[in-house]
Amino acid sequence: NMPEYYLTDAEFEILSMQSKQIIETLEFSTPFNIVELGAGDGLKTFKLLQYLVDKNINFNYVPIDISQEAIDLLTKRLKERLPSLNIKPKVGDYFEILKVNKQSDYPSLLLFLGGNIGNYNEDKAKHLLELFNDNMKTGDKLLIGFDIKKNPITIHNAYYDQHGITKRFNLNLLLRINRELQADFKIDDFDFYCHYNPITGDVKSYLVSLKKQTVELKAINKTIDFDYNELIWTELSKKYSLNEISNLAEASNFKLTSNFLDCKHYFTDSLWEK
Known part of the structure; x- marks a missing residue:
């Protein structure tokens, strides 16, 4: 662990x-x-x-x-x-x-x-x-x-761990969407960002689109347009x-x-x- x-x-x-x-x-x-x-x-x-x-x-x-x-x-x-x-x-x-x-x-x-x-x-x-x-x-x-x-630094470090496990976990959501909805997300075109607010206790995790791009989800007949730096909110952890x-x-x-x-x-x- x-x-x-x-x-x-x-x-x-x-x-x-x-x-x-x-x-x-x-x-x-x-x-x-x-x-x-x-x-x-x-x-x-x-x-x-x-x-x-x-x-x-x-x-x-x-x-x-x-x-x-x-x-x-x-x-x-x-x-x-x-x-x-x-x-x-x-x-x-x-x-x-x-x-x-x-x-x-x-x-x-x-x-x-x-x-x-x-x-x-x-x-x-x-x-x-x-x-x-x-x-x-x-x-x-x-x-x-x-x-x-607890100390906000401890919480920050848990999400920005040195092995990038939390980042991989979040990017893995895109691979799962690719698999289950026949989508064509390219994970290299997204990055991970998270923010802890020590007052509310909310950690919010996001994926960041690194370029303007369009993704197709064949299984549900949908396309999604992402702007450069547009966010996908992936998780709340309070x-x-x-x-x-x-x-x-x-x-x-x-x-x-x-x-x-x-x-x-x-x-x-x-x-x-x-």
Whole structure:
């Protein structure tokens, strides 16, 4: 992992070192459900699951993802590494699946990890969290990852890393559009720019057109004209102060129970109760 991009390591540290505290703070009767929204490769959650399995705690793990491929791979990997894990994978829309889960007799811990909430602006984040809340039972809990506001230079360096990984990640979007929409973006004709506003906590990432150009997207019968230096906005990644996290919990009808922080206080997995 690149050292500048601290987020993955910080959360891995929290879930490796503090699984015991997280589970004890739940105060759940067993069995219970752990429902992970956007499970992906499941690496984030592995240490938490491993702790529960090692302690013979009775629970079901319900990973949800929109990608069947991701879920199949995750299920296979977890069955190899944690053969006694009770895994009930689901593919599809979060809210359809949460609606069904709400009927469960068991308490549930929802996981929304990584910096996922940071990809939403404040209004959309609040709306999403209210939807989570609507699909939870009283006493259910949500463990949610937040990238914390910190020295702006640290954040700047995470996006302008020396290996250019963030730049490649953004330019890769053009290759994906080429592949999926039969487009003819030339990535050498675009550059990467990002800006952090330490007051609002917003990191906005852009691709910059390095010349006046026209791109064709054959699959949807469209052409797009770009001016010299025109921007494509690719991503929002919002950082929060602990105070803002507390306010967001309250605004979306949750009670904040605990913030679990890494040793540098770069990131928190925040535990909320409905």
